[in-house]
Amino acid sequence: MRTLVAGRYRLRSLLGRGGMGSVWLAEDELLGRLVALKHVERGGQARALAEARAAASVEHPGVVRVLDLVRDGGEPWIVLEALTGRTLADVLATDGPLPVAEVRRIGLRLLDALEAVHRAGVVHRDLKPGNVQLTHDGRVVLIDFGIAYCPAYDEGPPDDGFAGSPAYVSPEQLHGARPEPASDLFTLGATLYAAVEGRSPFDRGDLFATMLAVTEADPAPFRLAGPLRPVIEGLLTACPDRRFSVAQAREALVTPTVTSVKRPMSPAPPASMIKA
Template sequence: MELSPPGAAEAASPWYTNSFVITGIVLFVLFVLFGIFLGLQRRRRRHVRAGSAQRATEVFSGGSSQPPAVSVQEAGAAAWSRFTLLEELGRGGMGVVWRARDGVLGRQVAIKQLLPPSGAAPGAQEAMRARMLREARAAAQLAHKNAVTVHDVLQDQGSVLIVMELVQAVTLGAMVESEGPLPPARVAAMALDLLDVLTAAHELGIVHRDVKPANVLVQSDGSIKLADFGIARFQGEPTLTEAGAIIGTPAYMAPEQIRGLESSPATDVWGLGATLFYAVEGLPAFGGPSPTAAMAAVLTDPPLPPRRAGEPLGPLLMRLLAKDPADRPLAPRLRAELSELAQIL
């Protein structure tokens, strides 16, 4: 009888025994790594959703959201030294809006950087800049629950900085786009709040000139604020249109604005009517394939007939959109009509 040498039994073990052990270890390691990967992905998605939700509600004025274009250091002006810019919230024809940390106030704010139109002559730009500063300081005097609060007004080398409260809200335009037209009763209540803040501005001699869905901020509790008094001006002053720049959004500009004529409280009534029309109907009262076509429609065409507003809101909207400013109802008569309408609806 032959005896096997020591270790021969182990050597004779099937080759796949060790293979199974190694495979099991590899699978276990892969399983652990996969679990870690899934956990990281879930955390990343939560972070992205939270960031998106924050950007969607930190709204101040119109424009497309973009990554920050400059930092405080790059701005280089003393006016910027108290701020830490966090992100760009919007950009439009008159400037840029930033979300920033104010080291003096100790809180987050919105900063609107107003810039004169680049096409204007140097002398005209300086005159516009001086008037922007004067008008921004005047807007800071407007204290109303339905107006975005202005904390401070600063002058940069080539621009005016308006430091405002950072409103947690969505724009009326975004709300209608996502949820559809609003009920007439809600639109009537909204109209009263907007008329109140516009009346307060008019009593100070300030005309907003850019009332539109993108400037109506709807907060989570349903209350609203009117934003962007940054292009407002005093009655009787020259318009930027006369200097070669048209201020406003075509479908929401009154005929007299497009013609470069004097703006008045009736101009804001037009913007109010156009905004309310959009809120209740879900589309502008005037439109076209281009800004020029929209302006032509405002000047020459009647507004679209309201189909959802019903009585008596529909006929009132048509009066607010009268071509002649003298034919538009003004406060306090307009407020009395809206109050009665809100009780009926």
Template sequence: MSADTGRGHRVIAGRYALTDVLGRGGMGTVWLATDQVLERNVALKEITFSVDVSAEEREVLRERTMREARAAARLDHPHVARVYDVVEEDGKPWLVMEHVSARSLQEIVEERGPLDPQAVAKIGLDVLDALDAAHEAGIVHRDVKPANVLVDRTGHACLTDFGIATTTGDSSLTTHGALIGSPSYMAPERANGEEPRPPVDLWSLGATLYAGVEGRPPFDKGEAMATLMSVVSEHPAPMLRAGPLESVLRGLLTKDPARRATASQARRDLQAVLAGPPPGSPPPQWTAPPPPQAPGPVAGDKVERIDSEDLRALASASKALLGSVARDIAGRRRERKAEERDGGRRNAQQRVAEKRGAPPRRPEPPVAEPRRKRRFKRRWVVVPVLTTVIVVALLLVGAAVGLALLFGLL
């Protein structure tokens, strides 16, 4: 039961006194609270499911939150905001988490603008370590995004908010097939309704680091289904500021999870970006970034509920798009094979003819157009010559007749 301390502070589970609101999101409100037993500050997340979910889905999410929060409480890692406890108050789950003195990457980018690639690489390495710890414990975060990455004054990061996390093997869908998450940072396989595996967190990490260095998410169309369609079928928006991070981000944002960069590959590449070029090596030829971007809101953070009907329509549209591309590729392959087959058949016929002693096949005569051009040119040579011969002959005949008349022979 909740109570009042007499100083205007609500107390949850008879222990945690709420003080200030730290933040609000689609899944609830995060409070700064005091643990009155251990006398320490904690972060209390009130799970309210403010996204539009049915009563049945709300119950499923409540049960799942309780179960997975207890699983996340097993994590003990310096780059994971620990979950101390999960309690239930007024029919709602409350997550009791470590209070980290830091600000979210979302807030930092909105206030300062995009960060430089080395700073983002440092953040990425810390979040990657946190994800490794979660995945080893069989936990998939499913909601890695700038708002859930806390960055302290030294530039180190901490991953928080396992509110919609799931253990490996669990389904990412509610009882009616609705999908809960932030579309701009959601992996394509989640949009296709596949079971969430660790690669979905690597995709979300790539999208998060992209937003940190570019100041915007790689996929955002302003509307949930349009954004998901972009995630499934389009390339990320062009990178203008990523520089040495670009290849790392492209590896993490590979749509096929089987070809996506692994955690070890991403770590190696992020370490290379953070270290910079080796001493004495020529600096890489990166395109100069545009002028500094003015601080402002970073889109795509909102948690959305995607209905099963919309997911089926998305899957159908993406399959149609992929089918069209596949048909084009298959058509080109058939044309190439037909050309190769015809060429091989002609070569085989030529080889058989040579074995039988037949004379080699003569090449096809040239087309008529060049011959017409040659006749045209010869005509301009032959006609003047014939004309000259005729004129000379006439002159000779005339001279002979004149001589005969002169000597009285005619």
């Protein structure tokens, strides 16, 4: 691995590695600042450009900022703001479930971020604890737009069924439906459940059992959610048309005594074969 990228960015340490690439902390030697560099694996040039464009189209403090897209040796590197703190997944693994008040704060900040993302015509598609950064100055930041869908830049909807983590995907995405904002709201519900309960609502330790639990929107029993249970249940509704909207979820979080928010009735989605 080279230590200087594009003649400018000096790699310092590996921050994380995923299925589509790795993220490094680096020093911008030209401007004298720290940045995060995402290295997209060879052959992922088109996906890297789509990811950078999708994230860059959103201007909001709750969304990671894209600073540039550079190439080094023919390989793309996305230049991102360097964030302090830890991911929500790391916090849960180290500290356990979070207090209800803190989860409520995180939920409200993520709703603000999703509202900005959807207003820009983007569907994140991969909201989960590992993609939520909790910074030292109190920001709640949505990161990693690696599988985001943006009709303005993508030629068509994904044709590979679903991408991302099986325990944090919406039922309609398992059925291969076109990505819609409502899908991000389902995964928000799963993320808030994990934050307050300390575990994924659908992870059953087996891929098929996990996917079946998601398809049936059948979360594990609530133990710690307390006043957050109604909003989480409203977000974890199998039918997208009956799922809480951003406005409904915000109302339920701001007014935790609300036990139900009227949702339009519509038939459940037809059953179809799950794409593995």
